[in-house]
Amino acid sequence: MTESSTQNSHLFKTIGVIGVGLLGGSIAAAARQRHLAETILGAGRNPSRMRAAQQSGLLDRGSTNIAETAAQSDLVIVCTPVNNIVQFIRIVAQNSRPGTVITDVGSTKQKICSELYGSLPEGVTFVASHPLAGSEKAGFEFADPELFAGRPCVVTPDDQTPDEAIERVKGFWEALGMHVLQTTPENHDRILAETSHLPHVISSALAMTLSEENRPFTSTGFRDTTRIAGGDPSIWIDILLSNSDAIIESIDKYTQSLARLREAIVNQDEKQLRQLLEDGKKNHDALNSAP
């Protein structure tokens, strides 16, 4: 327990982070910096990594025991790769005290929600989340308490999710500096296919295309456009395969945009090319204007 245990402003007495990588570590760091909990626990499969995370001060206690960590927490955030989330949330739910709220950070929501909503023990509530923040870096050593500030977070409850639990989870992300959007799991996956999963595919395809001998001739433009291609392939395989239908639809929509640009270049059609580049710039400018 930390010195801040004397404060009364904590949103939660104990927070448990399952999976202490870049995202889980950043949640722990941000929760600490913003005094959101008296105690911050973490659990992961690698004992030496958990010890290191505890020794670094990121966690009050790092453990390999998920059940124990869950039993001591009021809010549990599962930060494992997408295809492990359901399994870990079941373990957490089976070991939590009544009243515990569970959330996650999974980049796709439909599979997770359809498996978990309505199937967890009485008294424990799962509210699915997706904080839209990340980094191509991996490991809690890169944990950044400001990773979430000013970013959107999507929560995707269903009709049966108690309002109180939704509000507690929303309040947690807002306390990390995020602005929270709410939609259905289905809508989330359809939208994120376009705004997050498509960019990853686009960026990886560009990085794949570069000939090794042309590397010295790249500059900031190439580097920015391929930044997210540096992400961990294992994490992205899970995301891309768990939302494949919507992603294929987005790739096909994108391919049409690309074909229109190609056609304007082939035809030396300055007017059409200007229209297309300006359409893109309009979205760019809207995203980069002050909020």
Added chain:
Amino acid sequence: MTESSTQNSHLFKTIGVIGVGLLGGSIAAAARQRHLAETILGAGRNPSRMRAAQQSGLLDRGSTNIAETAAQSDLVIVCTPVNNIVQFIRIVAQNSRPGTVITDVGSTKQKICSELYGSLPEGVTFVASHPLAGSEKAGFEFADPELFAGRPCVVTPDDQTPDEAIERVKGFWEALGMHVLQTTPENHDRILAETSHLPHVISSALAMTLSEENRPFTSTGFRDTTRIAGGDPSIWIDILLSNSDAIIESIDKYTQSLARLREAIVNQDEKQLRQLLEDGKKNHDALNSAP
């Protein structure tokens, strides 16, 4: 003339910048900061803009008279949009003193070089350049003296270009902090189609694809991947149309990369998807490792 006129370390007595926008302005700012010339002149078509650039201290004199600016300069750098460069270099060459070296910053080189090499007045030398540095911002107000530091610059002379002039131009870019690569205009355009023009097309196509109602669901990944789509459409129309053959070839190579990713997702082929994402990550990591 500035106080630094007493120094003997100047590479050039007088530098003339034709076209004082983001790039031209950054060249002036970098040359000033690094004491590369006694006097820095600038010329552009808009009198009030030239006055403002002079008043800001970026230029020792801002003028609308290209001929006069050329006549007073030892090195002239033409920083206008690609499809004006030939025309302005002809004006510069006709008004320069013997011994003057002229270069440019055009993003495509084949058309410029084939029109200019061997066709300029005796005693004046043109050595084509392409500093791989830029910004999606426009205007000398965003001039950045560090824009060029650590970036590549490609110079594309031909067999007839005097070595001395090549060395002077290389020395100028190196003094701005760039590392200089040399190749033919044809190779330059083929390579840059892949490393610079393709990323712009890719990025614009992604920005075009975003539905307006999905804007709130974007985060840093989408924003980084579409950063260069914020570039001035007029500048990019010139680039894309003046190097269209090589760019179409690059788009087609890219489309194949994208199709392979799409196929792996459709087939839920984890092994193949991992291979492709890792191919991309390999290039990403190579570009982002310490030089």
